[in-house]
Amino acid sequence: MDFMEAVKGRRSIRKYNPDPVPEDVLEKVLEAIRWAPSWANTQCAEVIVVKDPKVKSELASTLSKGNPAFSALTDAPIVLVLCGKKGVSGFYKGQVATVKGDWLMFDTGMAMQNLCLTAHTFGLGTVVIGLFDHKKAEEILGVAQNIEVVAMTPLGYRATEGTAPKRKEIPEFVFYEKYPAK
Numbered sequence: 001m002d003f004m005e006a007v008k009g010r011r012s013i014r015k016y017n018p019d020p021v022p023e024d025v026l027e028k029v030l031e032a033i034r035w036a037p038s039w040a041n042t043q044c045a046e047v048i049v050v051k052d053p054k055v056k057s058e059l060a061s062t063l064s065k066g067n068p069a070f071s072a073l074t075d076a077p078i079v080l081v082l083c084g085k086k087g088v089s090g091f092y093k094g095q096v097a098t099v100k101g102d103w104l105m106f107d108t109g110m111a112m113q114n115l116c117l118t119a120h121t122f123g124l125g126t127v128v129i130g131l132f133d134h135k136k137a138e139e140i141l142g143v144a145q146n147i148e149v150v151a152m153t154p155l156g157y158r159a160t161e162g163t164a165p166k167r168k169e170i171p172e173f174v175f176y177e178k179y180p181a182k
């Protein structure tokens with residue numbers, strides 16, 4: 001698949017069939033996370049691979065009411081939970097290096113994008129899920145104090161095609177040389 005085809009063709013998939021994901025394909029997706037860029041190559045991103053139906057439904061119960069990704073978490077054979085190690089990304093010699101503080105959200109976001117695009121090239125669906133009770137998910141997964149759960153995604157074969165929500169036109173968000181005066 002051509003790269004732009006992958007970028008434009010990837011959709012958020014919220015309906016899955018239960019077919020298992022081959023282990024070698026899962027490995028490819030994890031490898032793509034491994035090669036994501038990170039602050040000073042600090043690699044704060046970590047992943048929890050969840051296949052246990054009980055844990056998947058516990059994770060689904062953390063979703064905020066009305067989240068359209070609810071059933072995706074139990075239907076898909078795998079849920080990947082993206083976590084970030086705190087106090088690493090965006091730090092230099094233990095001190096925050098920029099006004100942005102901890103860059104773990106950014107680095108895990110880059111890892112998530114690698115994950116989603118790679119999964120798409122292997123015919124697998126994903127949907128980034130950010131609207132849930134993070135503290136509850138951290139308890140369910142037993143993550144250490146210095147680790148934050150950031151986002152999760154089901155991983156599996158889609159039961160339906162997603163349709164592309166409309167995007168802004170390039171002139172609506174690209175400016176040249178300086179931000180336009182009001």
Ligand SMILES: Cc1cc2nc3c(=O)[nH]c(=O)nc-3n(C[C@H](O)[C@H](O)[C@H](O)COP(=O)(O)O)c2cc1C
Nearest residue numbers: 010011012067068069127128129130131162164165
């Ligand atoms: C940070 C982030 C959080 C998101 N959280 C959710 C979510 O909780 N539930 C959901 O169904 N979709 C969620 N999405 C998916 C977006 O709704 C989706 O990416 C957007 O509508 C564009 O559609 P597309 O991914 O098919 O291009 C999230 C996406 C991002 C990037």
